[in-house]
Amino acid sequence: MEEYRQLKIKLTPQRIAIFDFLKDNKTHPSAEDIFKAVQKEFPTMSFATVYNTLEALKTKKNIQELKIDPSKKRYDPDCSTHHHLICTNCRNIKDVYKDFDLTLSEDLTEGFDLLGNSIEFFGLCPECK
Amino acid sequence: MEEYRQLKIKLTPQRIAIFDFLKDNKTHPSAEDIFKAVQKEFPTMSFATVYNTLEALKTKKNIQELKIDPSKKRYDPDCSTHHHLICTNCRNIKDVYKDFDLTLSEDLTEGFDLLGNSIEFFGLCPECK
DNA sequence: CTATCTGCAAACGTTTTGCATCTGT
DNA sequence: ACAGATGCAAAACGTTTGCAGATAG
Numbered sequence: 001m002e003e004y005r006q007l008k009i010k011l012t013p014q015r016i017a018i019f020d021f022l023k024d025n026k027t028h029p030s031a032e033d034i035f036k037a038v039q040k041e042f043p044t045m046s047f048a049t050v051y052n053t054l055e056a057l058k059t060k061k062n063i064q065e066l067k068i069d070p071s072k073k074r075y076d077p078d079c080s081t082h083h084h085l086i087c088t089n090c091r092n093i094k095d096v097y098k099d100f101d102l103t104l105s106e107d108l109t110e111g112f113d114l115l116g117n118s119i120e121f122f123g124l125c126p127e128c129k
Numbered sequence: 130m131e132e133y134r135q136l137k138i139k140l141t142p143q144r145i146a147i148f149d150f151l152k153d154n155k156t157h158p159s160a161e162d163i164f165k166a167v168q169k170e171f172p173t174m175s176f177a178t179v180y181n182t183l184e185a186l187k188t189k190k191n192i193q194e195l196k197i198d199p200s201k202k203r204y205d206p207d208c209s210t211h212h213h214l215i216c217t218n219c220r221n222i223k224d225v226y227k228d229f230d231l232t233l234s235e236d237l238t239e240g241f242d243l244l245g246n247s248i249e250f251f252g253l254c255p256e257c258k
Numbered sequence: 259c260t261a262t263c264t265g266c267a268a269a270c271g272t273t274t275t276g277c278a279t280c281t282g283t
Numbered sequence: 284a285c286a287g288a289t290g291c292a293a294a295a296c297g298t299t300t301g302c303a304g305a306t307a308g
Contacts, residue, residue: 085243115253
């Protein structure tokens, strides 16, 4: 609750329900997953509110938007440095906590200012293989 | 032309135009980019044909579908091992030719059979910064 | 000749938007 | 009080699909 207040955004009941759903959530939910979960408590919940809240969290760097699933955006409340492993069949996503040395020499960055990186591993999960 | 024949798919004029547009193309075009380019030569070109051809190329492993751009799929005719660097502002994508050791120990793969990986670097290109 | 491809339009799933109403601070 | 959030519906966007007619092999 304290950490939510630090976000300096209005703490509506709907947002608190979204925050609670995301807290320690390791499932990398999509917007629809979040919508469905919070809708149980707030039957009038709308997608606009879900996306609006996710946008606020993204801006405040309290959530990571994942592009690893080609069909929809997935969200990860864990903003610590880590990577992801996705099952190409069922799209279950696991966290990969390992540091890699991903420094690039100047001649490889083509004048870009580097801001970050992420590694995606693809595979088949135990249930799908 | 020889390499196209090896794909064992029907070589229609529309497909050949798509192949020619993709050959040595380093811009990582979206389906729409391809559509617009080929439409100049074939005014009746349809998205169905673009996606159909991209699907065939994917199946034959002659093209890579990139997920680095969150708003749309991008395609890379270069199937050699390499990674990508995207400008978070203008979404220009550059290739990064460097090998990294991305092996994962058994305890990190959670029982998955690993099939592949890719690294995405984010940054600001010289024009955008 | 026929299996496959094309082109069109409609459908789809996800995400965004406009706007009137409501609410946290 | 009022900046900013909600909820609803419509729209936007990229992508997929169904199907009738065309064409490569």
